[in-house]
Amino acid sequence: MTLENISTNKSFGGWHKQYSHHSATLNCDMRFAVYLPPQIADGTKVPVLYWLSGLTCTDENFMQKAGAQRIAAELGIAIVAPDTSPRGEDVADDPQGSYDFGKGAGFYVNATQEPWNRHYQMYDYVVNELPTLIESNFPVTEQRAISGHSMGGHGALMIALRNPERYRSVSAFSPISHPITCPWGKKAFTGYLGSDLETWKQYDSCELMKQATGKLPAFVDQGTEDEFLTEQLKPELLEAAAKKNNYPLELRMQEGYDHSYYFIASFIEHHLRFHAGYLK
Amino acid sequence: MTLENISTNKSFGGWHKQYSHHSATLNCDMRFAVYLPPQIADGTKVPVLYWLSGLTCTDENFMQKAGAQRIAAELGIAIVAPDTSPRGEDVADDPQGSYDFGKGAGFYVNATQEPWNRHYQMYDYVVNELPTLIESNFPVTEQRAISGHSMGGHGALMIALRNPERYRSVSAFSPISHPITCPWGKKAFTGYLGSDLETWKQYDSCELMKQATGKLPAFVDQGTEDEFLTEQLKPELLEAAAKKNNYPLELRMQEGYDHSYYFIASFIEHHLRFHAGYLK
Numbered sequence: 262m263t264l265e266n267i268s269t270n271k272s273f274g275g276w277h278k279q280y281s282h283h284s285a286t287l288n289c290d291m292r293f294a295v296y297l298p299p300q301i302a303d304g305t306k307v308p309v310l311y312w313l314s315g316l317t318c319t320d321e322n323f324m325q326k327a328g329a330q331r332i333a334a335e336l337g338i339a340i341v342a343p344d345t346s347p348r349g350e351d352v353a354d355d356p357q358g359s360y361d362f363g364k365g366a367g368f369y370v371n372a373t374q375e376p377w378n379r380h381y382q383m384y385d386y387v388v389n390e391l392p393t394l395i396e397s398n399f400p401v402t403e404q405r406a407i408s409g410h411s412m413g414g415h416g417a418l419m420i421a422l423r424n425p426e427r428y429r430s431v432s433a434f435s436p437i438s439h440p441i442t443c444p445w446g447k448k449a450f451t452g453y454l455g456s457d458l459e460t461w462k463q464y465d466s467c468e469l470m471k472q473a474t475g476k477l478p479a480f481v482d483q484g485t486e487d488e489f490l491t492e493q494l495k496p497e498l499l500e501a502a503a504k505k506n507n508y509p510l511e512l513r514m515q516e517g518y519d520h521s522y523y524f525i526a527s528f529i530e531h532h533l534r535f536h537a538g539y540l541k
Numbered sequence: 542m543t544l545e546n547i548s549t550n551k552s553f554g555g556w557h558k559q560y561s562h563h564s565a566t567l568n569c570d571m572r573f574a575v576y577l578p579p580q581i582a583d584g585t586k587v588p589v590l591y592w593l594s595g596l597t598c599t600d601e602n603f604m605q606k607a608g609a610q611r612i613a614a615e616l617g618i619a620i621v622a623p624d625t626s627p628r629g630e631d632v633a634d635d636p637q638g639s640y641d642f643g644k645g646a647g648f649y650v651n652a653t654q655e656p657w658n659r660h661y662q663m664y665d666y667v668v669n670e671l672p673t674l675i676e677s678n679f680p681v682t683e684q685r686a687i688s689g690h691s692m693g694g695h696g697a698l699m700i701a702l703r704n705p706e707r708y709r710s711v712s713a714f715s716p717i718s719h720p721i722t723c724p725w726g727k728k729a730f731t732g733y734l735g736s737d738l739e740t741w742k743q744y745d746s747c748e749l750m751k752q753a754t755g756k757l758p759a760f761v762d763q764g765t766e767d768e769f770l771t772e773q774l775k776p777e778l779l780e781a782a783a784k785k786n787n788y789p790l791e792l793r794m795q796e797g798y799d800h801s802y803y804f805i806a807s808f809i810e811h812h813l814r815f816h817a818g819y820l821k
Contacts, residue, residue, distance in 0.1 A: 270799055270801050270803035270804070271764070271766070271797040271798045271799065271803065271804070271807070272803040272804075272806065272807055273806075273807045274807075277803055325605070325606050325802065326605050326606060328608035328611065328806065330803075330806070330807075331608065331806070331807075484551075486551070517551040518551045519550055519551065521550050522605065523550035523551065523552040523557050523610075524550070524551070524552075526552065526553075526608065526610070526611070527551070527552055527553045527554075527610075527611075
């Protein structure tokens with residue numbers, strides 16, 4: 262697999278880089294960003310935090326707005342931020358042009374329905390193809406953590422719950438906790454997966470958490486003034502599912518914070534230190 | 542003067558807010574952003590850092606990308622980020638649509654040439670109208686510092702050099718140090734000010750620094766891999782002018798850093814702590 266370096270910026274003594282590559286899984290060219298901390302300069306291999314972004318985002322939102330590099334540089338953690346859907350002119354998009362389906366809204370599932378199944382295989386891309394690519398091209402270990410925001414918080418939790426052997430820890434900001442019961446999730450899952458509820462459940466963090474056996478340290482931050490809190494996100498249902506199964510989830514409700522990157526930036530340090538505790 | 546609140550986001554225990562207002566100086570409606578640190582909640586008045594952004598920017602770039610709120614919250618400093626030019630359909634723009642003249646490129650001067658003189662009075666707006674507005678509407682003291690990036694670094698240095706009684710300290714990232722000798726500056730000054738070199742000199746930090754009498758603590762960070770370093774920025778000329786006049790300027794060349802916000806984010810903490818030392 263060939264990587265093309267698109268940009269490089271020195272950042273907190275390390276390097277922010279963007280790459281493009283052909284994804285066999287997604288059947289299109291993809292871009293991702295990686296932050297490499299200064300520790301790699303002397304040959305040290307570092308663990309990786311995968312960050313999954315929310316609706317409408319690309320690899321750039323987190324890298325430009327979260328302020329994570331400062332702490333990643335201190336802790337010696339690489340961060341990888343993939344795009345949120347397949348891209349390119351050949352890739353089907355929502356004919357209505359909505360922000361919550363199609364490009365920018367891959368929902369981290371493997372689509373089974375035409376025409377989405379030709380490219381929308383974000384679950385396999387994030388779980389398998391991308392880590393293989395990262396681990397064969399960058400000075401990183403196989404120690405992985407995963408985190409994300411909103412649709413990406415759903416992705417991080419769901420992927421960690423299904424693959425506990427591949428990650429050390431998981432966290433999320435404002436995750437879509439129970440997509441099979443909220444408007445964003447129902448629309449996306451109907452489109453990508455069809456109408457069978459049993460298929461949907463494999464991608465639902467609440468459903469997965471209730472029956473998870475391999476358990477990871479899990480941490481969620483949620484703003485109380487988030488406009489999507491009650492209709493779309495429902496973290497209380499995730500907390501209830503965790504309690505039912507004795508799953509080690511901590512949910513922090515953050516008074517007055519909203520759904521924006523101003524919220525993420527305010528608490529990303531805590532998430533990175535949480536993951537660092539399990540990546541060493 | 543009436544302020545309209547456009548947005549509010551909680552950030553590091555404080556508040557990021559955008560406002561619009563009618564500017565009498567610029568003869569148009571303007572937007573600015575303010576970060577209010579948590580200290581104001583108990584009635585404390587805080588000092589203000591004014592941040593001037595570079596070409597093509599609005600009030601949003603710094604607030605979203607620099608990661609300054611964390612340190613401002615710790616130090617108890619408000620940050621005000623104005624837009625970079627007058628705005629609106631009535632405001633003349635470069636007919637060529639270039640990024641370095643017209644809207645988004647006000648260069649912090651008072652234009653004397655038609656049609657620019659009708660709205661492009663950014664010097665007076667930043668020096669007088671905006672601080673008056675801020676100090677009569679927010680819980681802030683009259684202690685001010687000023688900083689900026691690129692075109693905004695030019696603005697910060699030039700404004701501090703001309704108004705040392707109004708600021709406690711000044712800093713800049715990658716400033717256009719000697720605009721009367723570089724392509725960006727020559728183009729802007731010719732357009733806004735006409736062809737008289739003496740008029741240009743009032744807005745040139747190197748010229749002003751050579752003869753400054755009121756001296757402020759001044760600090761500049763410059764990346765060595767900045768693509769604009771040798772043709773547009775020329776910090777070595779600013780350093781030479783400071784030495785000539787015994788001006789207390791520190792210039793740090795930062796190895797490997799470029800002109801982007803990844804550079805600014807890496808060193809903004811040092812700038813805020815520098816200003817905090819003089820604002821108390």
